Amino acid sequence: xxxxxxxxxxxxxxxxxxxxxxxxxxxxxxxxxxxxxxxxxxxxxxxxxxxxxxxxxxxxxxxxxxxxxxxxxxxxxxxxxxxxxxxxxxxxxxxxxxxxxxxxxxxxxxxxxxxxxxxxxxxxxxxxxxxxxxxxxxxxxxxxxxxxxxxxxxxxxxxxxxxxxxxxxxxxxxxxxxxxxxxxxxxxxxxxxxxxxxxxxxxxxxxxxxxxxxxxxxxxxxxxxx
Ligand code: FE
Numbered sequence: 238x239x240x241x242x243x244x245x246x247x248x249x250x251x252x253x254x255x256x257x258x259x260x261x262x263x264x265x266x267x268x269x270x271x272x273x274x275x276x277x278x279x280x281x282x283x284x285x286x287x288x289x290x291x292x293x294x295x296x297x298x299x300x301x302x303x304x305x306x307x308x309x310x311x312x313x314x315x316x317x318x319x320x321x322x323x324x325x326x327x328x329x330x331x332x333x334x335x336x337x338x339x340x341x342x343x344x345x346x347x348x349x350x351x352x353x354x355x356x357x358x359x360x361x362x363x364x365x366x367x368x369x370x371x372x373x374x375x376x377x378x379x380x381x382x383x384x385x386x387x388x389x390x391x392x393x394x395x396x397x398x399x400x401x402x403x404x405x406x407x408x409x410x411x412x413x414x415x416x417x418x419x420x421x422x423x424x425x426x427x428x429x430x431x432x433x434x435x436x437x438x439x440x441x442x443x444x445x446x447x448x449x450x451x452x453x454x455x456x457x458x459x460x461x462x463x
Contacts (some may be wrong), residue, residue: 249386249403253303253317253343254282255333256289256293262328262341265290266318268386269402270302277369278326283364285400291362294355294367299338301352306381309346314389315452317343319398319427337372347377364402395451396428424458427452430449432457 255264269283278360282300284291294300305314316327321379333341353369386403389395397404405422429451431440440459447456 239245241367244403244405245390247403248277250385251305251309251386253305253313253347254284254290254300255300255303255343256290256296256297256340257328258297258339259335259341261293262333263290263293263322264317264327264341264343265400266305266398267302267401276462279356279388280351280369280371282369283361283402284367285364285402288400294365295358297338297340299340299352299372300337300355300367301338301340301342301350302342305346306348306378306383307384308381309384310453311393311448311450312327312453313346314395315427315449315454319452319461336375344377347381348381348383349374349376351375359425362386362452393451394429398427409462421462423462424449424452424454425458425460426454430462437448 249268250270252267253264254267254270254272255262265284265288267282267284273279273281276283280302282302284294309386312333320327328341332344334344336342336352337441338354339353342350342352344350351374352372354372355367356370357368359366420440421433422431423429427449429449433439443456445456448454449459
C-alpha cells in the first residue's frame with residue numbers, strides 16, 4: 238500500500254534557489270535543499286532537468302539559497318515557483334544582492350541566505366542533485382519564522398509545482414464527501430483549489446481584484462472543476 242498523504246508528513250523548508258551573474262539570472266522555489274556534510278560544509282539542491290535554472294547553475298558553477306519567511310508574498314512564490322525564466326526575467330522588481338560568487342541572491346521574503354560554489358552533480362533521472370560548498374551565509378531578518386512546506390500547504394493551501402521532486406497529483410488523493418451545492422475553482426497556474434465548502438464566501442462573490450493566495454493569479458483565470 239502507498240498512502241500518498243503519508244509523504245506530507247516529511248518536513249521541508251521552502252527556498253528560492255538562484256544562479257547567474259550581474260547581467261542575467263534566474264531562480265526557482267525549491268523545498269529540497271539540505272546540508273549534507275559539515276566538514277566541509279556542503280549542501281544539496283534538487284532541480285528538475287527542465288528547469289531553466291538548471292542550466293544557469295551548470296554554467297555559472299554556483300548557486301545561492303534564500304531561506305523564505307512564513308509571510309513571503311504569494312506573488313514572490315508565484316513568480317519563482319510557478320513561472321519559467323524562459324518567458325520572463327524573474328529578477329525584475331526583486332531586491333537582489335551580490336556577494337562572493339556573484340550570483341544574484343534574492344532578499345525579498347528572505348530570513349537568511351547562503352551561497353555555494355558547485356562541486357558535484359548527480360543525475361537522479363528527472364532531476365539533478367547539485368552539491369555546493371558553502372562560500373558565504375548571512376542573516377537578513379532575525380525576527381521572522383522560516384516557511385515550511387507543511388505551513389505552505391496547510392495554511393496557504395499551496396501545492397508543489399509539477400517540476401518539484403515532491404509533486405503529488407492531487408487527483409490521486411481521495412477527497413471527503415462534500416456539499417453537492419458547493420463548487421470548486423482551480424488556479425491553472427499553481428493548482429490551488431478554492432473550495433466553497435470550506436470557505437465562507439462563494440467564489441462568484443469574491444471581488445474582481447481577488448487573486449490566488451498562493452501564486453497571485455487573477456480570479457478570472459480560475460477554472461471551475463467538478
Ligand atoms: Fe495560483
